[in-house]
Amino acid sequence: MGKAAQSAIRFSNVGQVFRTQSGTLEALRGVDLTIERHEFVAVLGPSGCGKSTLLRLTAGLLTPTSGKVEVFGLSVAEPRDDIGIVFQKPTLLPWASAEDNVVFPLRHKAGRVNAGDREKARQILARMGLAGFEKRLPSELSGGMQQRVGIARALFMDPDILLMDEPFSALDALTRDEMGFELLHIWEARPKTVMFITHSISEAVLLADRVLVMSERPGRIIENLTIDLPRPRGFETTNNKVMHDYVSHLRSLLLKRAA
Amino acid sequence: MTMSHISGASSSSAPPEQRDRRQVMVRLARAPGLLPLVTLVSILIVWEVSCQVFAIPSFVLPSPTRILGGFGAIPFPRWLDHIWSTLRVALIGYVVSIVIAIPTAVMLTRSEMLSRALYPILVVIQATPVVAVAPVIIVALGSGDLPRVVITFLITFFPLVVSTTTGLLATPPELIELSRSLRAPAIREMTQIRLPFAIPYVFSALKISITLAVIGAVVAEFVAADKGIGYYIQFSTSMFQVQQAWAGLVVLVAISLALFQLVAAAQRIWFPWSIPSERS
Ligand SMILES: Nc1ncnc2c1ncn2[C@@H]1O[C@H](COP(=O)(O)OP(=O)(O)OP(=O)(O)O)[C@@H](O)[C@H]1O
Ligand SMILES: [Mg+2]
Numbered sequence: 001m002g003k004a005a006q007s008a009i010r011f012s013n014v015g016q017v018f019r020t021q022s023g024t025l026e027a028l029r030g031v032d033l034t035i036e037r038h039e040f041v042a043v044l045g046p047s048g049c050g051k052s053t054l055l056r057l058t059a060g061l062l063t064p065t066s067g068k069v070e071v072f073g074l075s076v077a078e079p080r081d082d083i084g085i086v087f088q089k090p091t092l093l094p095w096a097s098a099e100d101n102v103v104f105p106l107r108h109k110a111g112r113v114n115a116g117d118r119e120k121a122r123q124i125l126a127r128m129g130l131a132g133f134e135k136r137l138p139s140e141l142s143g144g145m146q147q148r149v150g151i152a153r154a155l156f157m158d159p160d161i162l163l164m165d166e167p168f169s170a171l172d173a174l175t176r177d178e179m180g181f182e183l184l185h186i187w188e189a190r191p192k193t194v195m196f197i198t199h200s201i202s203e204a205v206l207l208a209d210r211v212l213v214m215s216e217r218p219g220r221i222i223e224n225l226t227i228d229l230p231r232p233r234g235f236e237t238t239n240n241k242v243m244h245d246y247v248s249h250l251r252s253l254l255l256k257r258a259a
Numbered sequence: 260m261t262m263s264h265i266s267g268a269s270s271s272s273a274p275p276e277q278r279d280r281r282q283v284m285v286r287l288a289r290a291p292g293l294l295p296l297v298t299l300v301s302i303l304i305v306w307e308v309s310c311q312v313f314a315i316p317s318f319v320l321p322s323p324t325r326i327l328g329g330f331g332a333i334p335f336p337r338w339l340d341h342i343w344s345t346l347r348v349a350l351i352g353y354v355v356s357i358v359i360a361i362p363t364a365v366m367l368t369r370s371e372m373l374s375r376a377l378y379p380i381l382v383v384i385q386a387t388p389v390v391a392v393a394p395v396i397i398v399a400l401g402s403g404d405l406p407r408v409v410i411t412f413l414i415t416f417f418p419l420v421v422s423t424t425t426g427l428l429a430t431p432p433e434l435i436e437l438s439r440s441l442r443a444p445a446i447r448e449m450t451q452i453r454l455p456f457a458i459p460y461v462f463s464a465l466k467i468s469i470t471l472a473v474i475g476a477v478v479a480e481f482v483a484a485d486k487g488i489g490y491y492i493q494f495s496t497s498m499f500q501v502q503q504a505w506a507g508l509v510v511l512v513a514i515s516l517a518l519f520q521l522v523a524a525a526q527r528i529w530f531p532w533s534i535p536s537e538r539s
Contacts (some may be wrong), residue, residue, distance in 0.1 A: 056436075061440060061442070079441075079443070080440070081441055083440060085437065087433040087436075087437075089431070090400055091433040091437075093452070094532050094533075095458075095533070105441055107436075107440055108443045108451055109442070109443045111447070176295070
């Protein structure tokens with residue numbers, strides 16, 4: 001189908017207006033962006049600027065009020081099932097074990113899972129450092145472990161596109177870095193197109209091929225910064241001089257807008 | 260009796276071993292069900308003694324021993340007959356209520372229109388004092404089990420619907436989005452996400468409703484019945500056999516407690532995750 005020739009995600013002049021009780025609310029205005037296949041793109045922006053809306057539009061959970069959203073060259077008219085979503089909160093099923101939570105997308109979609117699916121779920125959990133915790137309920141796991149189960153759940157269907165909405169924001173700084181590198185690890189082993197929303201400038205620079213910065217509401221893309229840091233990246237990348245230049249550039253950009 | 264035994268045991272371990280004594284008390288306090296039992300027994304003792312000392316007439320307040328005597332007024336099989344009559348109505352009404360309330364709640368959350376159409380009717384049902392409509396229902400539906408089941412149903416229905424609806428709507432929006440993004444059949448969103456999420460809410464309503472079901476059955480018997488604990492209490496009172504009425508009351512409380520514990524046990528066994536822990 002010539003998938004490789006097409007961009008994975010393309011927004012053309014996308015606008016999103018919400019109707020609320022107190023009138024209308026313009027969340028996005030004239031958003032243009034392109035994310036290539038297997039590219040890791042981070043999205044930064046002030047709170048309420050429409051980052052999650054961007055993600056929902058890509059997943060087909062929302063239809064844009066104006067403009068066009070395309071995934072692999074096709075206009076997004078309804079939810080797509082080749083997309084995995086990781087939410088800000090883990091939002092696991094409290095009655096299901098870690099393993100059952102990971103296979104849940106398949107059980108929910110197809111109605112059944114077999115032993116092979118469960119084996120696959122256990123492998124993903126093991127890769128997320130959760131070997132031995134397969135049978136635990138979410139309430140028996142720490143917050144960071146729960147979030148890892150949430151990521152495993154999104155990876156389980158092996159989606160072409162992974163949408164992550166501030167996935168590490170509830171974690172402590174150290175776990176957060178570890179999880180970021182773990183994610184890169186998985187992404188390098190099994191390339192995917194990643195849209196990674198975050199509030200952390202350094203996290204965006206550390207993980208992404210490219211960082212998009214959004215303006216405050218109505219959100220637009222005001223910066224498109226290619227991060228030219230060698231891969232694989234790890235803790236030593238944090239000491240990279242170039243990384244600090246990127247971070248300070250983005251910080252001054254975000255601060256200037258805020259001032 | 261239990262009281263004096265406990266205090267006797269701890270004081271006999273001599274004053275110097277104060278720590279020992281405290282440990283015994285702590286262990287006693289932790290033993291499940293022991294402390295409530297101690298309270299109950301002491302209340303019974305105070306009750307018994309007060310009745311004797313102040314010579315309270317038994318039609319005002321019979322003493323525990325007299326109530327115990329009240330149990331002997333009718334033979335045991337007659338008791339079972341009365342209990343079964345009340346229990347049957349309460350349980351049928353309860354089950355019918357569950358069977359209708361849960362699908363109703365599902366429909367209320369599925370359709371905005373239906374919800375707006377039905378909700379006022381539910382509120383009117385709830386606002387109508389069931390005790391007041393009970394005679395009307397009995398006149399309309401005759402003297403079988405049916406009117407009594409209907410009364411029980413009316414009294415238990417509303418909490419079940421409201422609580423289940425609340426539970427179905429309390430599902431995290433992310434999981435609904437996950438379901439939509441998987442393009443799963445809509446029925447599975449209900450069976451695999453919304454309904455299980457409503458379980459804690461459903462059970463808190465089930466616990467309230469089971470005791471309400473007993474009340475409903477008794478109210479119905481007060482209006483018209485020739486059997487049942489409610490009937491027996493009313494009959495005994497009209498014959499000034501107050502200690503027998505009290506015996507009936509004790510049986511009612513026991514039935515209510517047992518049913519409540521049964522529902523609580525069902526939740527513990529089948530849905531242990533739905534019981535809030537100290538952690539969350
Ligand atoms: N379904 C909706 N209906 C009405 N308004 C909405 C809806 N979804 C989002 N909004 C509004 O659109 C704006 C952008 O929301 P969005 O959640 O995309 O922001 P965000 O950048 O993800 O913010 P945050 O960083 O706080 O997560 C906000 O003002 C929000 O209140
Ligand atoms: Mg957001």
